[in-house]
Amino acid sequence: EPEVTQTPSHQVTQMGQEVILRCVPISNHLYFYWYRQILGQKVEFLVSFYNNEISEKSEIFDDQFSVERPDGSNFTLKIRSTKLEDSAMYFCASRGGDSPLHFGNGTRLTVT
Amino acid sequence: GIQVEQSPPDLILQEGANSTLRCNFSDSVNNLQWFHQNPWGQLINLFYIPSGTKQNGRLSATTVATERYSLLYISSSQTTDSGVYFCAAYTGGFKTIFGAGTRLFVKA
Numbered sequence: 001e002p003e004v005t006q007t008p009s010h011q012v013t014q015m016g017q018e019v020i021l022r023c024v025p026i027s028n029h030l031y032f033y034w035y036r037q038i039l040g041q042k043v044e045f046l047v048s049f050y051n052n053e054i055s056e057k058s059e060i061f062d063d064q065f066s067v068e069r070p071d072g073s074n075f076t077l078k079i080r081s082t083k084l085e086d087s088a089m090y091f092c093a094s095r096g097g098d099s100p101l102h103f104g105n106g107t108r109l110t111v112t
Numbered sequence: 113g114i115q116v117e118q119s120p121p122d123l124i125l126q127e128g129a130n131s132t133l134r135c136n137f138s139d140s141v142n143n144l145q146w147f148h149q150n151p152w153g154q155l156i157n158l159f160y161i162p163s164g165t166k167q168n169g170r171l172s173a174t175t176v177a178t179e180r181y182s183l184l185y186i187s188s189s190q191t192t193d194s195g196v197y198f199c200a201a202y203t204g205g206f207k208t209i210f211g212a213g214t215r216l217f218v219k220a
Contacts, residue, residue: 031206042213043155043198048206056206089153100145100160101200101208106153 002026006092006104013082014112021077021107023092032075033093033101034067036060043091049075082111114139116201118211125189125218133184133214135199143202144175144182149213150195158184158197189218 005024013019025032034046047057066078089106115138146158159173175182196213
């Protein structure tokens with residue numbers, strides 16, 4: 001079964017540094033998403049991406065965040081200047097048309 | 113915006129017991145998805161169910177969209193069922209709103 005793949009699985013960075021989280025969605029999917037989950041809490045929507053542009057974003061997704069689909073396969077989330085409170089698990093997801101979300105295994109980001 | 117509430121927040125079962133998890137949503141939704149987050153943090157898709165009932169082995173789900181709730185049934189629970197169960201509501205836009213989850217522990 002096709003999978004959403006995310007790299008790296010773990011990322012440790014210092015406060016103020018830029019990080020890029022990478023995702024390869026399922027190849028024939030059209031909608032791409034980033035979610036985050038702070039340890040022990042609920043899964044929170046960050047941003048959705050469709051037709052090469054952001055379709056919706058949450059209040060969490062401020063100017064420090066950006067997303068890109070630089071080629072036909074990758075989907076990235078960039079955090080420009082990380083803060084301690086950005087420490088979380090970041091999940092990428094994709095879906096086709098009217099079909100369920102498929103999640104990657106996540107990237108655990110630790111900001112020190 | 114839409115609110116998604118899950119109950120109970122925590123559940124401890126003896127292996128072999130049955131349970132029902134509930135998901136209430138405050139407004140109409142286009143669809144509803146149930147996930148199991150295993151102890152390794154992976155989000156596993158269980159059901160994608162806008163209405164009606166679906167079954168997959170020991171698990172089944174029912175969504176009553178007109179009354180704004182969904183139920184997840186786990187029968188003959190096993191220790192591998194432990195983890196957190198989330199429901200997620202699909203709104204009219206591109207956003208999917210998750211509930212806070214039900215944390216299940218199945219004792220051997």
